[in-house]
Amino acid sequence: xxxxxxxxxxxxxxxxxxxxxxxxxxxxxxxxxxxxxxxxxxxxxxxxxxxxxxxxxxxxxxxxxxxxxxxxxxxxxxxxxxxxxxxxxxxxxxxxxxxxxxxxxxxxxxxxxxxxxxxxxxxxxxxxxxxxxxxxxxxxxxxxxxxxxxxxxxxxxxxxxxxxxxxxxxxxxxxxxxxxxxxxxxxxxxxxxxxxxxxxxxxxxxxxxxxxxx
Amino acid sequence: xxxxxxxxxxxxxxxxxxxxxxxxxxxxxxxxxxxxxxxxxxxxxxxxxxxxxxxxxxxxxxxxxxxxxxxxxxxxxxxxxxxxxxxxxxxxxxxxxxxxxxxxxxxxxxxxxxxxxxxxxxxxxxxxxxxxxxxxxxxxxxxxxxxxxxxxxxxxxxxxxxxxxxxxxxxxxxxxxxxxxxxxxxxxxxxxxxxxxxxxxxxxxxxxxxxxxxxxxxxxxx
Numbered sequence: 157x158x159x160x161x162x163x164x165x166x167x168x169x170x171x172x173x174x175x176x177x178x179x180x181x182x183x184x185x186x187x188x189x190x191x192x193x194x195x196x197x198x199x200x201x202x203x204x205x206x207x208x209x210x211x212x213x214x215x216x217x218x219x220x221x222x223x224x225x226x227x228x229x230x231x232x233x234x235x236x237x238x239x240x241x242x243x244x245x246x247x248x249x250x251x252x253x254x255x256x257x258x259x260x261x262x263x264x265x266x267x268x269x270x271x272x273x274x275x276x277x278x279x280x281x282x283x284x285x286x287x288x289x290x291x292x293x294x295x296x297x298x299x300x301x302x303x304x305x306x307x308x309x310x311x312x313x314x315x316x317x318x319x320x321x322x323x324x325x326x327x328x329x330x331x332x333x334x335x336x337x338x339x340x341x342x343x344x345x346x347x348x349x350x351x352x353x354x355x356x357x358x359x360x361x362x363x364x365x366x367x368x369x370x
Numbered sequence: 371x372x373x374x375x376x377x378x379x380x381x382x383x384x385x386x387x388x389x390x391x392x393x394x395x396x397x398x399x400x401x402x403x404x405x406x407x408x409x410x411x412x413x414x415x416x417x418x419x420x421x422x423x424x425x426x427x428x429x430x431x432x433x434x435x436x437x438x439x440x441x442x443x444x445x446x447x448x449x450x451x452x453x454x455x456x457x458x459x460x461x462x463x464x465x466x467x468x469x470x471x472x473x474x475x476x477x478x479x480x481x482x483x484x485x486x487x488x489x490x491x492x493x494x495x496x497x498x499x500x501x502x503x504x505x506x507x508x509x510x511x512x513x514x515x516x517x518x519x520x521x522x523x524x525x526x527x528x529x530x531x532x533x534x535x536x537x538x539x540x541x542x543x544x545x546x547x548x549x550x551x552x553x554x555x556x557x558x559x560x561x562x563x564x565x566x567x568x569x570x571x572x573x574x575x576x577x578x579x580x581x582x583x584x585x586x587x588x589x590x591x592x
Contacts, residue, residue, distance in 0.1 A: 206452055225590070230458035238449025242381070244389040253381045257374075257457045282388060 157182045157306065157337045158203055162212030165202045172198035174361035175212065180339060185332045187352035188341040194358040196341035200308045203339065204234050217305060233304030235312055239295035243284035247294055250283055254298040268300035273323055288315035296324065307331055309340035313347065325351050374459045378467025383474060385444055392475045396436050397482040400429040404486045415492065422491040423552035426483055427508065427545050433479045435534045438516040441468055442524040461586035465517055469581070473513035480505055496557035500564060504551035507570030511544045514577040521588040544573055
């Protein structure tokens with residue numbers, strides 16, 4: 157699923173990843189941990205093909221990222237610090253655009269909205285008028301309609317209330333049991349470790365620890 | 371490719387439909403430019419009629435800069451640039467989609483400005499087909515060129531001031547060609563208006579090819 161060996165990625169002139177070795181199999185739920193600047197976000201972006209890997213080996217879903225970064229993106233669902241929402245679009249417009257981009261139909265959109273527990277009264281509301289938690293839920297719904305094989309999440313619990321966090325955790329567990337791989341970074345250690353089945357510690361742009369959790 | 375381009379265009383037009391920036395802010399600004407020039411020329415009817423075509427295209431270009439800036443600002447907000455890259459759309463589709471949406475907004479702007487031209491400058495038309503074709507050709511040139519340079523400036527922190535600096539000199543030939551074609555269409559000169567219109571279509575073709583080739587690296591590395 158993910159095969160990084162000695163992967164180096166640059167942020168400007170500085171190495172954001174300084175030789176990452178990481179193998180992740182299908183269906184795993186991997187939590188990335190580490191202090192600020194450890195390389196968690198950079199690793200997620202590199203796996204998504206958003207940050208070019210300039211040295212080492214980088215394979216995702218069987219595709220060599222150094223040869224083609226675009227090919228795998230269709231199968232990736234990414235939720236970063238941003239929610240990827242167009243502020244002036246209604247929730248409905250936004251979801252329809254995201255769904256149409258991947259050929260999902262209206263039923264799949266409705267199902268995704270239901271799964272993230274977004275009430276239909278919000279459909280005609282511009283996304284900029286939503287609360288932070290509601291925006292996060294719309295972003296999650298947009299990710300769900302992509303039916304990703306690989307979920308990449310950066311601080312996914314941020315902005316969500318307690319119920320929203322439970323919903324997210326359940327979604328991650330369901331996706332994993334359906335065969336999707338989940339890689340996420342979170343500073344909410346207890347909650348995140350309850351979802352993950354493996355914890356990878358990063359430091360200075362390298363993997364410095366890798367362990368299974370119950 | 372065209373399906374994805376239409377999706378991107380539809381999304382951009384939907385954003386404009388919801389926000390109404392072109393119709394409530396850019397178009398009034400364009401009309402204001404015409405009015406200010408009318409005052410500057412002391413409402414001299416002969417002078418205004420002779421300069422109308424040029425002033426029209428100047429107003430279109432300043433309005434276009436604002437519309438292009440907005441079209442790329444919405445992609446920069448909330449990480450939408452990343453979402454667009456992750457969408458799986460080919461860069462060429464994104465380029466064509468954004469150019470199409472831009473062209474539609476420019477046509478709306480031009481329609482409003484044309485009404486302003488007739489009202490304030492008392493402009494008459496002697497060749498409607500030429501006027502229509504020149505308007506379309508100028509629109510398409512500004513749309514494809516603007517999309518290309520909008521993407522170029524999008525990754526830069528000083529893009530608000532950089533875009534007009536990059537774009538306006540490049541569009542100067544389009545300004546000249548559009549003005550000459552409109553002068554012929556409005557009977558101010560007997561220039562070969564169709565030749566100037568043809569030049570605009572050639573410019574459209576050149577910038578379309580350049581945009582399709584360059585948009586991928588611009589979006590990926592910008």
